Structures are given as structure tokens and as C-alpha cells.
Amino acid sequence: MLFKRKTYHNLSDEELMRFLINDGDDRAFELLYDRYSGKLQCYFYRMLYQDQNKADDFTQDLFMKIVERPEMFDPNRRFSTWLYSVAGNMCKNEYRRNGRYQIVNEVPENPIPECFEYIPEPIDRALFEQQLQQAVNELEETQKQCFILRYQEGLSVKEIANVVDCPEGTVKSRLFYTVRKLSDKLKIFQYS
Amino acid sequence: MILDKKLEGLLKTKKFFSLSQEEKAFVSAKMTAEEYQNFRLILCGSRNSLKKIRTAPSPHVKENLMAAMRAKKAKKQPLTVSWNAITSYRIPAWQAAASVVFLLCSMFLMKQQVVYVENEMAAPLMVDIDTVYETIYKTDTVFEKVPVFLTGKKNVNVKPSSLERDSNFAEKDANILLTNMETMGNEMNTVLNDISRNRLLADSTPIYKNQIHPASNSWLSSPPRGRTAGEDADLMKFLTEIN
Numbered sequence: 001m002l003f004k005r006k007t008y009h010n011l012s013d014e015e016l017m018r019f020l021i022n023d024g025d026d027r028a029f030e031l032l033y034d035r036y037s038g039k040l041q042c043y044f045y046r047m048l049y050q051d052q053n054k055a056d057d058f059t060q061d062l063f064m065k066i067v068e069r070p071e072m073f074d075p076n077r078r079f080s081t082w083l084y085s086v087a088g089n090m091c092k093n094e095y096r097r098n099g100r101y102q103i104v105n106e107v108p109e110n111p112i113p114e115c116f117e118y119i120p121e122p123i124d125r126a127l128f129e130q131q132l133q134q135a136v137n138e139l140e141e142t143q144k145q146c147f148i149l150r151y152q153e154g155l156s157v158k159e160i161a162n163v164v165d166c167p168e169g170t171v172k173s174r175l176f177y178t179v180r181k182l183s184d185k186l187k188i189f190q191y192s
Numbered sequence: 193m194i195l196d197k198k199l200e201g202l203l204k205t206k207k208f209f210s211l212s213q214e215e216k217a218f219v220s221a222k223m224t225a226e227e228y229q230n231f232r233l234i235l236c237g238s239r240n241s242l243k244k245i246r247t248a249p250s251p252h253v254k255e256n257l258m259a260a261m262r263a264k265k266a267k268k269q270p271l272t273v274s275w276n277a278i279t280s281y282r283i284p285a286w287q288a289a290a291s292v293v294f295l296l297c298s299m300f301l302m303k304q305q306v307v308y309v310e311n312e313m314a315a316p317l318m319v320d321i322d323t324v325y326e327t328i329y330k331t332d333t334v335f336e337k338v339p340v341f342l343t344g345k346k347n348v349n350v351k352p353s354s355l356e357r358d359s360n361f362a363e364k365d366a367n368i369l370l371t372n373m374e375t376m377g378n379e380m381n382t383v384l385n386d387i388s389r390n391r392l393l394a395d396s397t398p399i400y401k402n403q404i405h406p407a408s409n410s411w412l413s414s415p416p417r418g419r420t421a422g423e424d425a426d427l428m429k430f431l432t433e434i435n
Contacts, residue, residue, distance in 0.1 A: 022276045022277075023276060023277050024261075024264060024265045026258065026261045026262060026265055029257075029258075029261050030258065030261075033254060033257060037248070037249050037253070037254070038247070038248050038249070041247055041248060041249045042247055045247055052247065055247070055249070056249050056250050056253055059249045059253060060249070060253045060256060060257065063253075063257050064257060064260060067257060067260050067261050067264060068260075068264070128237055129237065132234070132237055132238060136238075147238075151235065151238045151239060152238075157197075169194060172194035172195050172196055173193065173194045173195075175194075175195040176193045176194050176195035177193070179195060179231050179234050179235065180227070180231070182234045182238075183227070183230035183231050183233065183234045184230070186230075186233065186234065186237075187226075187230045187233075189233060189237075
């Protein structure tokens with residue numbers, strides 16, 4: 001149809017960014033925030049020591065960068081990939097500031113039992129999830145980033161390669177060894 | 193070792209004992225059955241556990257960002273014209289048609305209005321009187337006196353007698369003056385005065401009016417006497433050789 005009112009919800013992330021860059025369109029910004037704030041909040045939460053306040057601050061800082069300098073966005077890249085790469089760099093800076101990365105020293109509420117075969121299944125599953133989160137937090141920075149982007153945020157291997165700026169083969173390799181490391185730590189649950 | 197798409201797909205969907213012979217062969221090349229089951233545990237478990245911790249940022253984060261966005265826009269607004277927004281703005285077809293009709297109607301009404309004004313103009317009008325200042329430019333002839341200098345040649349390395357010198361120069365001057373007399377008439381006296389005053393043509397010897405009339409001065413038509421510069425030079429050369 002020739003005459004049609006612009007509807008923001010139908011626009012892609014890249015088109016919204018174009019409106020934001022050219023016109024400073026706050027409606028476009030609001031929509032981008034609604035689409036990605038939750039995902040990034042979760043990403044920061046997982047990457048930065050499961051600290052809710054820190055995740056809030058980092059989410060705000062990231063979107064503030066977009067408000068202040070939207071022209072930073074490279075139109076040749078996908079917006080989601082670009083956004084996660086900026087978020088990844090922020091995490092790296094935070095690790096550097098803290099001197100490598102902190103290991104969350106949360107003592108599990110339910111320590112891994114010696115005799116797991118006697119644990120009823122619902123408790124077993126909850127315990128597994130808790131232990132998995134703990135194991136993910138203890139991963140190296142690059143492995144953790146790839147694992148979270150792949151299995152939490154659902155990015156493709158190609159997108160992850162763009163985010164972390166390395167070949168796809170490297171990402172696949174990292175994923176393989178990360179899963180192997182986690183499975184070694186948590187193989188105890190296999191029998192339950 | 194890499195976790196490729198096919199292996200990942202199998203891990204997410206099938207247990208090891210559910211794999212076909214071909215799939216088992218593919219998996220066995222990469223890992224043992226136990227490893228496969230452990231991998232599967234991690235991938236399936238992480239899909240559930242990681243998605244459970246979905247959190248949303250606190251509402252004040254959005255408020256802060258939108259306030260910053262509005263502040264930036266307010267600062268930027270008066271300076272820029274959003275041509276992109278103007279050109280890409282779309283309106284319904286009926287609005288476009290209505291605006292065209294409105295324009296045509298308004299043009300028609302404007303034309304009617306002009307005729308009405310012309311009829312009113314026929315009525316007598318009050319004319320305001322005001323002082324008008326006019327600049328008048330006057331032209332006049334201005335005469336300027338320009339002095340005229342006549343130049344002549346003079347031999348500088350010859351020393352004729354004063355009489356010869358006078359007569360030589362007087363003859364030349366007279367010829368010039370006679371020519372001028374025919375054309376200039378009354379200006380003769382002025383030229384003579386200038387000659388005598390400025391001593392340009394007659395060196396230091398004054399010339400009087402009665403001396404230069406050809407009728408009363410027969411010497412004006414006789415050939416010049418004395419030596420020229422060339423003759424003088426030859427004479428000097430000759431005398432030098434003799435001596």
C-alpha cells in the first residue's frame with residue numbers, strides 16, 4: 001500500500017537503529033530497550049557474579065551508550081551481535097578491573113551428597129540446576145561467554161563468532177570443551 | 193574436537209541407545225556412550241536451568257534512560273530539521289486527496305477575492321500628501337589653462353658667433369611661428385611671449401616681434417651660415433693632422 005503509517009513494531013532492530021541515529025527517535029529506542037533489556041540483564045547477571053544490582057548498572061550503562069552515541073553502531077552488522085559484543089567488552093573490562101574474574105563463593109544450600117542414589121528426584125533436579133549454575137560461574141571468561149550466548153541467549157555459532165571476534169571453528173571447539181568440563185563436574189547426576 | 197551442529201542436534205534430541213547405527217557410528221568417532229550421556233545431561237539441563245533465571249531490569253533503569261533520551265532530543269531539536277522523517281512520513285490516501293481538493297478550492301476562492309478587491313478600488317481614494325525631496329544636478333563648463341611647451345633641437349658642441357646663433361635659431365622659430373600664425377591667429381602674441389619668457393627655442397637671446405617678420409627680414413630666406421657639427425668635427429680633425 002502506498003500510503004501507510006509507520007508502525008514501529010514491524011521494524012527490524014537495524015531499521016530502528018537507523019531512526020535512532022538519524023532522528024534521535026525515542027520511540028525506536030524504547031522498542032529496542034524492550035526487546036533486549038531482559039536478555040542483557042540476564043547476560044550481565046550470569047557473567048558478572050550473579051549480582052542483580054551490578055547487572056542493573058551494566059544494563060543501564062550499555063543502553064546509555066546507545067543514547068549518547070548511537071552512531072557507534074556499525075550498520076553492516078546485526079544489531080543483536082553488535083550489542084552482545086559491546087556487552088562482552090564491558091564484562092571484560094569489569095574482569096580486568098577486579099583482577100581477573102571473581103568466583104562466586106556461594107556455598108550451595110544443598111551440597112552434593114555422597115550417596116546420591118537415595119535422593120528423591122525433585123530434590124535431585126533442583127540440586128543439579130544449582131550445581132550447574134555454580135559450575136558455569138566457575139568457568140573461564142571465554143568459555144562462560146560462549147556457553148551463555150549459545151545455551152542461554154540462543155545465538156547461533158556464527159553470531160557468537162561475530163560477538164567474540166574469532167572463527168566459528170574456535171567457538172565450536174570452545175563449546176565442546178566447555179560442555180565436557182561441565183559434564184565431568186556434574187556426571188554424578190547422570191546415575192540419578 | 194568441536195561441537196558441530198549435527199552432534200549438538202543429536203545430543204538435544206536423542207538418547208544414546210535411541211540412535212541409529214549410522215548416528216552411533218558418527219557419535220562413536222567423537223566420544224564414548226558415557227560421555228554422550230553426560231553431554232546430553234548438560235545440554236538438556238542447562239536449557240531449563242539457565243532460562244529459569246530470566247530477570248528484568250528494575251523499572252528505574254528504563255525511566256533514567258528515557259529521561260536521558262528526551263533530554264538529548266530536546267537539546268538537539270531546534271538545530272536540526274529531520275528531512276528523513278518528513279520525506280518518509282506516510283499519510284492515508286483520503287487525507288492526500290482531501291488536501292489536494294482543499295488546495296484547488298482555496299485557489300479558486302483566492303481568484304474570487306481578487307475580483308472583489310478590484311471593484312472596491314473604483315471608489316475615490318484618499319491620497320496622502322507628503323514632502324518629496326528631489327536632488328537636482330547642475331552641469332557647467334570649466335575652462336582650464338594648459339601651458340604649451342614647444343621643443344626644438346640645439347647643437348651643443350658648436351660655438352657659433354652670437355649673431356649666427358641668433359639668426360639660426362630665429363630662422364627656425366620664425367618658420368614655426370609663421371605656420372602657427374596661419375592657423376592660430378591671435379595666439380601668436382602669446383606664443384611669442386612664451387618663447388621669449390621661457391627661452392626654450394631662442395636660448396638666451398630674446399626675440400622681438402619686428403625681427404621675425406619675413407618681409408622686413410631678408411635673412412630669413414637666405415641659406416644658413418656657419419658650420420654644422422659634422423663640418424666642425426672635420427675641421428678640427430684637419431687642424432689636428434696639420435699640427
